[in-house]
Amino acid sequence: MLRSTWRGLPAKRHEAGWEPGLVAPAADGSPLVTDHYFPRAEGDFPTLLIRSPYGRGLPWSPMYGLLFAEQGFHVVLQSCRGTGGSGGAFDLWRHEAADGLATVSWLRGQPWFDGTLGTVGPSYLGYVQWALALEPPPELKAMVVQVGLHDPHALFHAGGALHLETALAVAATMTYQHQGMAAFLRATLRLQRRLGAATTAQPLRGAYVSALGGQVPWLDDVMSYPDAEDAYWRGASTAESAERLRVPTALIGGWHDVLVDQTFGQYERLRRAGCETSLLVGPWTHTSALQQGWPEVFAESLAWLRAHLCDDPGGLRPTAVRVHVGGEDAWRNLDDWPATPAATSWYPAPGGHLVRQAPTDRAPLTSFRYDPADPTPSVGGPLLSRTAGPRDNGTLEARDDVLTFTGPPLTEPVDVLGPVSARLSVSSDTGHADVFTRLCDVDAQGRSVNVCDGLGRLRAAANAPSEITVPMSSTAHRFAVGRRIRWQISGGAHPRYARGSGTGEPTVDATTLTPVRITVHTDSALMLPLGGPG
Known part of the structure; x- marks a missing residue:
């Protein structure tokens, strides 16, 4: 199915196996439901940790679990606390650093874990990577952050203004996608129908309830605290992880992605810290990077992970930066970004x-x-x-x-x-x-x-x-x-x-x-x- 959807995906190297429903303890002992994908072959293989609040079904199972297992990786796909059947309550960003470290501790006890770990994933799956990198475990050897988040405040507020439509869309996704694609589709259609009423109400506070099908406590907080210095946002940004990181990190973004500015901020911090990094920016939105752009995104991610987890650098490009240039519909390899320092x-x-x-x-x-x-x-x-x-x-x-x-x-x-x-x-x-x-x-x-x-x-x-x-x-x-x-x-x-x-x-x-x-x-x-x- 995947190869009929996307042309240009690499041929699989192994058949993939699946071990669903494993349980890893969170930092507070809450059960985190975890699926394990693996290559059906003898020998040691590195492990990819993917922690998600969006569930473990479509599209994550085929695009991340199966595809990467077929390429020779153990893939651990885990539902964040309070989502996808995992215990505890989901609280935007607050538990990811501790729960990530707890999961790595659990990995150390698995017989198939060979001590070599990488991470990969988009959006909030990027945030959990930065959270783990605040205190990177010694096993962590590579990261791939795709259209990724590191600062929740900047996602919801900019220039003093509330990113209203984005906030509502994120709330719908966070609330419903881990319940399955049918529930998520219904929620998306309801938000589209009621978006006008929810965004023109006076006052805005609480007006989203009918559009989202219920109260979302963290959304109330996000909308109520526009100032990044407010105590509510303390500890939310994981930007500092990039300022001292030594784990080779690949960054992937899209020119029309809501998080592209965060991607450039990540790149700047990593380069300043002397961390090995690469940057790919395509003609994509936040979602199309994982749709139309998936062959390029997957190839970039796979090459980086093979180079740093499997000692196979043959797929890496010669320059640190590759960008798609609009207006001429062409790709350019650049030594650095920004390419032009003066305006x-x-x-x-x-x-x-x-x-x-x-x-x-x-x-x-x-x-x-x-x-x-x-x-x-x-x-x-x-x-x-x-x-x-x-x-x-x-x-x-x-x-x-x-x-x-x-x-x-x-x-x-x-x-x-x-x-x-x-x-x-x-x-x-x-x-x-x-x-x-x-x-x-x-x-x-x-x-x-x-x-x-x-x-x-x-x-x-x-x-x-x-x-x-x-x-x-x-x-x-x-x-x-x-x-x-x-x-x-x-x-x-x-x-x-x-x-x-x-x-x-x-x-x-x-x-x-x-x-x-x-x-x-x-x-x-x-x-x-x-x-x-x-």
Whole structure:
């Protein structure tokens, strides 16, 4: 079935066996239900530990259990505490470090465990790897973090805004996927039907219950504590594990993945620590990396694990970094990331133009009215839904509350390789505003497609010009000859981000919606890291 779904998977080396329903004790003694996949062959084989809150059935059993066992690995697929039949209560992130170490202790008593351990997995399965790496056991010899999480706060909050649609999607997945695919599908369809009501309610607090089919206590907490310094988030981020890690670690991300910025943060920390690492970034969303991208993701993961667990480095590529370049639909091997350390400035100009010449003043340029009762909708980008990724922005850009500044048709290709940002000089008549900023590629027919974006929050005196810098994620994108570079600015992207109320009230408790007039000043700048041909 797997080989008919994905072309390019390697031929299996062994038949795979399955030993389901084993029990490993958690740190507090709670039973953690564990399935063991293994190659049906004589000899010693390294072990892969995969700990998941999403269950042990589809897609984890075939994609991770069977495929890796066929390639010559013992695979331990375990349900996290409080999920998939395991005992105890699931509490987002709080038990993973201790339960991971307890599981390794259990592994040491298994007759088939030869003392060589690796980890692999996506999303929260990446988080449990970083949690184990906080105090890495001596047996841990390699990690593969695929579209992985290390900072829960950053997943749910950015620039002061709540990632509302992502929070609801994560809650549905965490609550239902480990109950089986049928339960998860029903929950997903219910969330789609009721998303509008859940994201426009006043107040937002508790409004998700009908959309998710019940209360999710950890989601209430996540939505209630937007400040990363709040005690609630203490110990949530495992970023420090990468700052001193010596375990060879491969990182895999997608340009439209909700966690791609965390992947780049992981890479930067590992390189700074001198840890052996590699980075692969494809043209994927969070989910498509494990769907359309699975042949590349699996091959990258397998090569890294064989090199560091089996002393077989033949499959490794010659460079540390490999990225897919949008606009030319090609892959490039790079020595490091970011490929271009410096950024160039592009400025908004009268008439909706985008120019390279710096302005001579910081005068008001243009303004628009953002009405939270009719919030600017989100279109594409890094989401957890089917609408994620690059999308036609034409309908969005036709709205009165969306500004666009567009450069002339290019006479030679322009490569953007690295982190993109906006330095915005803005003011608002209430002093409270969100500013969403996006880089787009416009073709010869005028079709505008999103490349990368970000959101920042303005808090200032009414009508007072303020400068805010908005990170817009990173990209590897070629703007081809004849294309135009477009900078899009608006007051939000709902329901991807919870809408700003215009009053400064806390997001989950706001009951008053006040329209805001946002003014963009001439000294604003779009910062693009330009690179040469690769």
